[in-house]
Structure formats: structure tokens, C-alpha cells
Amino acid sequence: MGNARHISREAQAFLGLIAFALALPHADAARSACPQPTDLVITDFSRRFVQTRHLEGLDTPLVSEGTVSLKGDVVDWHVENPFDIRTTIGPKGITQAIGGGEPRALQEGSGGGIASFTTALAALLRVDLYALRRDFNVAVAPSRSGDGWLATLKPLDEKLAALLGTVDIRGCQSVDQVTLSRPSGDYDQIDILPPSSSKAGGDAVGDGRR
Amino acid sequence: MADGKPWMVVPSIAALLISIVIVTLKFSGEPPIDTDILHALPLAEHDTVVAEAVTQATAAAGQQVTVVVRADDAALRERAARELTARLQATGYFTPRFEQGADIAKWLFANRNELLCPDDQRLLATGGGEAVGRDAVALVLIPGAPASGAVIAQDPFLLGYRLLRCLVPPSPATDTTATIISGRLDTSPYRIAVQDEFDQAITDWRREWSNKGVTLARSGAVFYAHAGAIRARQEISLIGGIGTVAIILLFWVIFQRMRAPALAVATVGAGILAGLATCLTVFETISVMTLVFGAALVGIADDYALHYMMTAFAVEPNIKTTRLRLIFRPLLTGMVTSVCGFLALALFTSPVLTQIAVFASAGLIASWAFAIGVLPLLDGGPRQAGGAATLFGRIAGALLAPRLSATSLGIGALVIVAIMLAGFSQLTIVDDVRALQRPPADLRQEEEQVKRLTGFQPHVQFLLTRGDSLESAKRAEEDALAWIEAHDGQARETLFLATTRFDPSERNRSQARDLLAARLFGPYLTDQARRLGIDPRAVGERNTQVDPSAAYPEALAALRGATADKQYLIVPLTAVESDWISARAKELPADVSVVDPVARYAAVLRGHRQLSLQAFGVAVAVCAVVVAVVYRRWSALKIIIPPAVAAVVACCALALVGFPFSFFSGIALLVVLGTGIDFAVFQYEYRDHTEHWMLTTISLEAVTTVISMGLLGLSQTMPVASFGLTVGVGVILSLMLSCIVRPLRRAAEIKNRGSGNIDVL
Numbered sequence: 001m002g003n004a005r006h007i008s009r010e011a012q013a014f015l016g017l018i019a020f021a022l023a024l025p026h027a028d029a030a031r032s033a034c035p036q037p038t039d040l041v042i043t044d045f046s047r048r049f050v051q052t053r054h055l056e057g058l059d060t061p062l063v064s065e066g067t068v069s070l071k072g073d074v075v076d077w078h079v080e081n082p083f084d085i086r087t088t089i090g091p092k093g094i095t096q097a098i099g100g101g102e103p104r105a106l107q108e109g110s111g112g113g114i115a116s117f118t119t120a121l122a123a124l125l126r127v128d129l130y131a132l133r134r135d136f137n138v139a140v141a142p143s144r145s146g147d148g149w150l151a152t153l154k155p156l157d158e159k160l161a162a163l164l165g166t167v168d169i170r171g172c173q174s175v176d177q178v179t180l181s182r183p184s185g186d187y188d189q190i191d192i193l194p195p196s197s198s199k200a201g202g203d204a205v206g207d208g209r210r
Numbered sequence: 211m212a213d214g215k216p217w218m219v220v221p222s223i224a225a226l227l228i229s230i231v232i233v234t235l236k237f238s239g240e241p242p243i244d245t246d247i248l249h250a251l252p253l254a255e256h257d258t259v260v261a262e263a264v265t266q267a268t269a270a271a272g273q274q275v276t277v278v279v280r281a282d283d284a285a286l287r288e289r290a291a292r293e294l295t296a297r298l299q300a301t302g303y304f305t306p307r308f309e310q311g312a313d314i315a316k317w318l319f320a321n322r323n324e325l326l327c328p329d330d331q332r333l334l335a336t337g338g339g340e341a342v343g344r345d346a347v348a349l350v351l352i353p354g355a356p357a358s359g360a361v362i363a364q365d366p367f368l369l370g371y372r373l374l375r376c377l378v379p380p381s382p383a384t385d386t387t388a389t390i391i392s393g394r395l396d397t398s399p400y401r402i403a404v405q406d407e408f409d410q411a412i413t414d415w416r417r418e419w420s421n422k423g424v425t426l427a428r429s430g431a432v433f434y435a436h437a438g439a440i441r442a443r444q445e446i447s448l449i450g451g452i453g454t455v456a457i458i459l460l461f462w463v464i465f466q467r468m469r470a471p472a473l474a475v476a477t478v479g480a481g482i483l484a485g486l487a488t489c490l491t492v493f494e495t496i497s498v499m500t501l502v503f504g505a506a507l508v509g510i511a512d513d514y515a516l517h518y519m520m521t522a523f524a525v526e527p528n529i530k531t532t533r534l535r536l537i538f539r540p541l542l543t544g545m546v547t548s549v550c551g552f553l554a555l556a557l558f559t560s561p562v563l564t565q566i567a568v569f570a571s572a573g574l575i576a577s578w579a580f581a582i583g584v585l586p587l588l589d590g591g592p593r594q595a596g597g598a599a600t601l602f603g604r605i606a607g608a609l610l611a612p613r614l615s616a617t618s619l620g621i622g623a624l625v626i627v628a629i630m631l632a633g634f635s636q637l638t639i640v641d642d643v644r645a646l647q648r649p650p651a652d653l654r655q656e657e658e659q660v661k662r663l664t665g666f667q668p669h670v671q672f673l674l675t676r677g678d679s680l681e682s683a684k685r686a687e688e689d690a691l692a693w694i695e696a697h698d699g700q701a702r703e704t705l706f707l708a709t710t711r712f713d714p715s716e717r718n719r720s721q722a723r724d725l726l727a728a729r730l731f732g733p734y735l736t737d738q739a740r741r742l743g744i745d746p747r748a749v750g751e752r753n754t755q756v757d758p759s760a761a762y763p764e765a766l767a768a769l770r771g772a773t774a775d776k777q778y779l780i781v782p783l784t785a786v787e788s789d790w791i792s793a794r795a796k797e798l799p800a801d802v803s804v805v806d807p808v809a810r811y812a813a814v815l816r817g818h819r820q821l822s823l824q825a826f827g828v829a830v831a832v833c834a835v836v837v838a839v840v841y842r843r844w845s846a847l848k849i850i851i852p853p854a855v856a857a858v859v860a861c862c863a864l865a866l867v868g869f870p871f872s873f874f875s876g877i878a879l880l881v882v883l884g885t886g887i888d889f890a891v892f893q894y895e896y897r898d899h900t901e902h903w904m905l906t907t908i909s910l911e912a913v914t915t916v917i918s919m920g921l922l923g924l925s926q927t928m929p930v931a932s933f934g935l936t937v938g939v940g941v942i943l944s945l946m947l948s949c950i951v952r953p954l955r956r957a958a959e960i961k962n963r964g965s966g967n968i969d970v971l
Contacts, residue, residue, distance in 0.1 A: 051351065051353060053350070053351075055358065055359025055362060055363075055743075056358070056359035056360060057359040057360055057362070057363035057744070058359050058362065058363060058742060058743040058744055059743050059744060059745055060743035061743065062350060062351070062742065062743055064351045077352070077353060079348075079351055082347070082741070083344065083347075085347075085348040085351060087348075087352050094352070096348055096349075096352070098341075098344055098345065098348050099344070106349075106352075106375075121353060121354070131285075134284075134285040134288060134289070135288075156292075157292065163356055164354070164356070178353075180354060182358070184358050184359070184360065185359075186358055186359050188353070188354075190353060
């Protein structure tokens with residue numbers, strides 16, 4: 001039995017080596033499949049999203065889903081569930097139409113301060129780090145899972161930083177997930193689903209853990 | 211101590227030392243100098259509520275600051291704007307608008323259950339509560355929306371946010387190459403330390419950003435006040451400097467020894483120190499205009515030194531008491547009449563004129579005391595006049611002691627009458643406050659840019675509502691705003707800065723509370739709580755909480771005030787709104803009126819211009835009484851004629867060359883009287899061999915006065931220039947006309963001897 005165990009250990013080590021050797025090309029392939037965020041060129045797109053807001057004091061997270069479309073520097077954030085809300089965010093400001101009604105202006109112009117994140121949304125979805133660096137400190141690193149990259153944004157403006165906290169963008173060929181972590185303890189997770197995904201259901205919503 | 215007036219020595223030196231200590235202490239910290247030119251305006255306003263409100267509204271308007279940063283590159287511009295905001299905040303005097311907005315947002319949140327927007331009032335009244343709930347959810351679901359869980363749990367309909375959007379208009383629109391920084395100074399823009407730090411922040415910013423293609427345009431009283439302060443400093447240096455240098459040179463040339471100008475400077479210095487110390491003791495700060503006028507004191511104060519030192523040429527050597535006796539009475543008479551002239555300025559309720567009256571009176575008394583107390587101890591004995599003094603004396607003698615026949619007197623009188631008639635026909639009058647300042651062209655251009663880019667219209671007038679209590683004042687304002695909105699659909703946006711929009715009367719609070727309870731919370735709160743994931747049982751209690759500890763926003767506190775028996779509220783108006791409302795003023799509620807501070811200041815200036823002429827008449831009468839008391843002769847009253855006539859002719863002569871008459875010309879008449887009377891007094895006093903030096907003395911006196919005061923005519927500030935020109939021309943005319951005093955006196959004496967009348971009071 002002892003001999004068998006010995007062989008077994010050798011076999012295990014061997015198998016481990018094989019496994020490692022086999023795994024290496026896959027890891028390289030995964031990394032090579034994810035270009036650096038600075039190398040990304042993301043064209044206009046339209047994708048499903050699921051947003052989950054975890055707010056202190058609220059018993060359950062606020063979940064919304066719909067379609068986000070990026071066209072030029074304008075983002076069309078179309079919530080379909082819980083009800084129809086179309087928010088258009090661009091250099092001219094922010095408008096919102098509820099239930100197919102007339103759009104009403106929420107903000108004129110791109111502005112600064114509190115609207116910086118919202119108005120930077122187009123740059124964020126396009127992973128335009130050059131544009132994002134106007135308002136944020138940007139740090140890029142490989143993601144922990146090794147299957148993409150993680151860009152961490154911290155607002156340059158101290159007051160905005162105190163309100164907004166940190167923005168983590170995860171992705172590979174494009175943005176897959178955005179997490180806003182606020183100093184108050186609130187945090188939002190936005191999952192941008194792959195283009196091939198069917199209409200997201202409740203299962204597609206992230207578990208909310210960071 | 212047989213020389214001079216020994217009893218004056220110790221008080222003079224003690225006063226000088228105390229003055230030095232006071233001035234040193236006061237200037238050891240931030241300079242106690244006020245640069246607000248509007249403080250030169252009289253305070254007279256019979257309606258105390260209006261007076262308080264005008265002061266408050268003017269101060270609030272003066273604290274507004276708007277800066278536009280321009281650059282084609284948006285990122286560069288935003289960085290530059292952010293850094294400029296940080297630099298301005300680092301001064302410790304500037305609060306940006308977004309921070310003021312935070313105060314108001316907190317207030318609205320705390321009071322959200324008792325406030326309602328007019329639109330929401332209508333929406334709820336027509337059953338739109340469900341829409342209010344959906345709006346709140348839609349806002350929360352915007353990616354990155356800043357609504358926190360804590361806020362949503364307390365305010366599930368986001369009423370605080372709705373109120374903020376409705377009541378506070380969005381930032382003014384700009385073109386795509388501009389970023390606006392607007393905010394408020396937390397202190398007076400007329401403090402020199404504030405101006406200097408603000409200017410330094412902008413200069414540093416420009417040094418870093420202007421070469422990167424980023425430009426800046428400014429709008430705000432602090433920038434104008436700073437430009438005015440720089441100009442005033444330059445003028446003080448120029449006028450005071452040239453005056454001092456010219457007088458030193460004159461004294462050195464005439465007396466041919468360096469001790470003479472040193473003694474003159476010491477006499478003037480004693481006066482200025484005493485004036486400054488007295489002003490800083492009586493008033494908290496001293497106006498920059500007082501300092502400019504004070505610089506002119508040099509021209510009067512040195513006269514006392516001049517008179518004393520001139521006696522060195524007129525008496526036998528080493529008899530100083532005789533020297534002083536020669537001039538003591540006329541010097542005292544001249545000083546008292548001059549002080550009376552300056553004190554008459556205090557009759558006007560202008561803070562600056564009161565300061566000038568105090569400054570000049572204390573300064574003249576101190577200089578006079580120094581001249582008769584200390585100067586005899588320091589000046590040498592009698593001596594022979596040098597060549598320059600002799601030459602000057604001959605010229606003065608030729609000009610001031612001409613042989614005047616009845617014909618020449620008649621021709622002179624005709625010329626004077628002709629000038630007066632021609633001058634009166636050309637006389638123009640300026641009472642407009644806006645003519646008081648000529649702001650620098652670059653600042654005017656920058657302000658135009660700011661107006662163009664922001665659509666900003668200055669709030670020059672305001673709606674004033676008063677009541678016996680705050681509640682009644684609020685109700686009156688609410689009624690007035692409702693009336694205005696009913697007639698002008700745009701009024702709600704343009705008249706947003708009104709107390710009752712943010713802090714309504716109990717009547718309106720109660721209505722809002724009831725409507726919210728009946729049409730929103732009652733039917734929809736439970737559903738809204740569920741929709742947002744909140745426990746419906748807990749939300750009801752949290753939702754109706756009102757935070758009584760929320761601080762009252764400073765922007766709103768600036769809109770209300772109180773007098774002894776009235777509470778009042780202010781709503782700033784642009785010129786367009788003001789014109790529109792003023793045209794319908796009769797339809798406004800009784801306790802509501804439109805106030806135009808500029809028009810009120812102009813009316814007050816007009817009244818005080820008229821009063822200045824009356825004061826001139828009173829001062830002439832007072833001087834006549836002083837002269838009559840001192841000389842106890844009817845003929846001595848002729849002393850009053852030259853300065854009085856000179857003052858009037860000076861105004862007429864200036865009118866002939868197109869210089870308008872203003873309140874400040876009016877007060878200059880008092881100074882002409884106060885200084886010009888000296889010439890006539892000395893002409894009246896002297897009748898022996900010392901006459902020659904007396905004429906030299908009063909000529910030099912006039913020269914020094916004109917050098918110092920006439921130079922004020924070069925000032926870019928209209929009140930100062932107006933004052934200086936009138937005094938300069940008036941003093942020259944006073945000197946020239948003083949030569950008629952002796953012939954008139956002699957004629958009276960001959961007549962009295964012939965008739966046997968006794969010319970004694």
C-alpha cells in the first residue's frame with residue numbers, strides 16, 4: 001500500500017505538471033484574448049443590462065433591466081423593467097421620458113461635480129481612458145480571475161469622491177460589469193450582458209457581492 | 211519756556227505720542243481701510259425699513275462673484291476651472307454656488323413635507339400622486355444617480371430633490387467653450403485684505419493657465435473695489451507725494467535751510483497722525499476717500515508752520531514771543547474758521563464726510579498746536595530773508611497789494627458778475643451715483659463677456675415687503691408673487707430668489723402639509739415603499755419627520771431683516787422685471803413696493819447737494835459771527851466777502867469749461883470758505899512794515915494749498931476730482947480777491963474818522 005501511495009504521489013505530481021503545462025497555453029490564450037483597455041476600440045453598440053442597487057436602509061436591492069445603446073457620445077439608457085424609463089445622457093445634458101411620455105430635461109449641459117459620472121458614462125462604456133482621466137484617477141490591472149482587466153476610477157474632485165466613491169470597470173473585449181462603491185456603504189452593480197444574451201431574467205442579476 | 215506757548219508744548223507732544231501708538235496698533239493687523247465708495251453717500255432716508263433694506267441688498271449684491279473660464283479644449287477648461295475654484299476657496303472668503311446649493315438642498319429636504327412647487331401643487335390636486343412616485347423611481351434608476359439609501363428611506367418620493375429642481379433654476383447656459391464659476395464672498399468685498407488675496411489667487415492662476423490658451427472674464431464688486439483701491443493708493447501716493455515734495459522744495463528755497471522743510475513736515479505729520487488716530491478711535495475703519503481727502507490736509511496744515519517761520523523775516527532777532535504774538539490771533543481765527551468749515555461736513559449724514567470732518571478738524575487743531583507750541587522751540591531766531599524769499603515777496607506784493615481805485619474795483623466787480631452770469635447759464639448738475647466711478651475698461655469688457663455668456667442680468671432693484679410680524683410679511687410677499695406670476699408667466703423663474711418660495715408662511719405650509727397628506731402620502735406611500743424595497747411600516751414615520759435643526763441657508767438669511775417695529779423681505783429684481791412691476795405698482799398689495807437703490811441714492815444726493823448750498827450759507831454766517839466776535843468791528847465782516855465770492859465764482863468758472871456741479875462741489879465750497887478766509891484775515895490784520903512778509907506768507911499758503919488740493923482734480927474718481935478742482939480754483943480766487951479787504955477796511959476807517967462813528971461792536 002505504501003508503494004502504491006508512493007506511486008500515487010508521483011502520479012499526482014506528474015498529473016499536476018501535465019495539468020499545469022496544459023493550463024499554461026489556455027491562460028496565455030485567455031490573456032491574449034483580452035487586449036489592454038488602452039488598445040480597445042469599441043464601436044457603437046446596443047446591449048442588455050441589469051442594474052442592481054444595494055442601498056443602505058432598503059430591505060431588498062433595487063433591480064432594473066433594459067437596453068443600453070451607445071451612439072457617438074450619447075448613451076440611451078432604456079429601462080424596461082420595472083417600467084418604461086428612457087434616459088438619454090449626452091453632452092447636451094440628461095433627459096428622461098417615463099412610460100413613453102415626453103422627454104423632460106434633468107440637466108442642461110455636461111456640467112461637472114455630481115453629474116461627472118453620469119456624463120462620463122459614454123467614455124466609460126467605450127473604455128476611453130484618455131477621456132476618463134479628465135475627471136478620474138484611473139488604475140488598470142488584470143482582473144483577479146485572470147480572465148480580463150479591471151480599471152478602477154477614483155474622482156479627482158474630492159467632493160465628488162466623497163459622494164461617488166470608487167468605480168470598478170471589469171471587462172475583456174468590452175465592458176462587462178461596472179461597480180460603484182460609495183463611502184456611505186451603498187453600492188451599485190451594472191452587468192452589461194454579452195451581445196448574444198437573450199433577454200435577461202432574474203437569474204442574470206449579479207449576486208451583489210464584491 | 212518763555213518762547214512760544216509753553217502750555218501747548220506738553221499736550222502737543224503727548225497727543226503726538228498717543229497718536230503714534232494708536233496708528234501703530236491699528237495698522238499692526240489687517241489695514242482698517244474701507245474701499246466702498248458708496249459710503250461717501252449720505253445715509254439720509256426717512257423710511258428706516260427702506261434704508262436698512264437698501265444697505266442689505268447693496269451688500270448682498272456686492273458679494274456676488276462670477277468668473278467665466280474659456281478654452282476650446284473642454285478637458286483643459288474643466289481642469290483650469292476646478293483649479294481656479296480651489297484657489298478662490300483657499301482664500302477662505304469664497305463659497306462656490308454649488309456649496310450654497312448644498313445648504314439650500316439640506317433646508318428643502320428638512321422642510322419637504324411643508325413645501326410644494328406650484329407645478330406639483332397642481333399635479334397633486336389633479337390626482338397626479340402616482341406620477342410623483344414613478345418620477346422618484348425613475349431618478350433612482352439612472353446609472354450613478356447620487357440618491358443614497360438613507361435619503362430614499364426618509365424621502366421615498368424624493369420631494370427634496372423635486373423642490374430643488376423646481377425652486378432653484380439651473381446654472382446659466384453657456385457656450386461650449388466656457389465654464390462658469392459663480393459664488394458668494396463670505397465677507398465684505400471692500401476689505402483690502404480680501405481684495406488682495408482674491409487678486410493674488412487670480413494672478414497666480416493666470417500665470418499658470420493663460421499661456422495654455424485658457425482665458426478668464428470676471429464680474430463682481432470685489433474686482434471693481436480692488437481696481438478702485440489700487441487707483442486710490444496711486445492717487446494718495448501721487449497727490450500726497452507731489453504735495454509733500456513740492457512743499458519741501460518750496461520751504462527749502464524760501465528759507466534756505468533744511469530745518470525749514472523738516473519743521474513743515476513735522477507740523478503736517480503731527481496733523482495727519484492726529485487726524486488718523488482720532489478717526490480710527492471714533493470709527494472702526496477709515497474710508498479710502500478720507501485718506502485721499504486727508505492727503506490734501508498737507509496743504510492746509512503746513513500753513514501754520516509757514517506763518518510762524520515767515521515771522522523770522524519780519525521782526526528783530528531773538529524775540530520769539532513777539533514773532534508768535536504777530537500771528538497768534540489771525541492763526542487762531544484762521545484755524546477756528548477752517549475747523550468750522552470742515553465740521554460743517556458732518557452736517558451731512560454721509561459716513562465718509564463725517565470721517566473727513568473728524569480727520570481734518572483733529573488734524574488742523576493738532577498742527578496748529580504743534581506750530582504754536584513746539585515750533586518756536588525748534589525754529590531758529592529771526593534772520594535776513596534770502597534772494598528767493600525776497601523775490602517771492604515782491605511778486606506777492608505786486609499781485610496782492612495793488613493800488614485799487616474805485617474804477618478798477620468796479621471793473622473787477624463787473625468781470626466777476628459776468629463770469630457768474632455766464633457760468634450759471636452753462637451750469638450742469640450731476641446727482642447720478644453711477645457717475646461717481648469710472649471703472650477700468652478691461653473690467654467693463656470682462657463683465658460684458660460674463661453677461662453675454664451667462665445671460666446674467668444684475669439685480670439692481672428689489673421688491674420690498676414689510677409686515678408687523680415675519681408671518682404677515684411672508685403672507686404679503688406670497689400674495690405679491692402670486693399676483694406677479696398671474697400677470698407674467700416667466701416670473702417664477704426670474705424671481706426665484708424669494709424667501710417665501712423656500713420658507714413660506716404658516717398658512718402656505720399648512721396647505722402644503724394637508725395636500726401632501728391627502729393626495730400623496732395617504733394613497734401612495736405604501737405602494738411606493740414596496741416599489742423601492744422599504745418596509746412600509748417604518749417609512750410612514752420617517753417620511754413625515756421634519757428636521758427642525760436644519761440651518762437656515764445664508765442666501766435666504768440675506769433676504770430678510772428687521773427694524774425696531776417691522777419685519778421685511780427682499781426679492782432681487784433685474785431692471786426688466788423692475789420696470790414691468792413698477793409700471794403696475796399701484797396694483798401691488800399695500801405693504802409691497804419696488805425699491806431702486808440707484809434712484810434713491812440720486813434723490814438723496816440731490817437733496818444733499820441743495821443742503822450743501824444751505825450749509826455754505828450757514829457757514830458764511832458762522833464765520834461772520836466768529837470774525838465779529840474776534841475783532842469786535844463791523845468793518846471786519848468784509849473779511850467774509852473774498853472767500854464767499856470766490857467759492858461761488860469758482861463753481862461758475864468750472865461750469866464755463868464744462869465741469870458739472872455736484873454734491874461734492876457743494877462741500878468743496880465749505881473748504882474754500884474755511885481756507886480762503888485765512889487770506890482775508892491776514893490782509894485785514896496787518897497794517898505796518900510786516901505787511902510785505904504777510905503777503906508773501908499768504909501767497910505761499912495759497913500755493914501749497916493749491917498744490918495739494920488742486921492735485922485732487924487729477925483723480926479718476928469723480929467726487930475727488932470735483933472737490934479738488936473746486937477747492938483749487940476757489941483758493942486761487944480767494945487769494946486774488948483778498949486784496950480788496952485792505953482798501954475796504956481803509957475806506958471804512960476814513961469814513962468812520964470823518965463821520966465820527968465808532969466802528970466797534
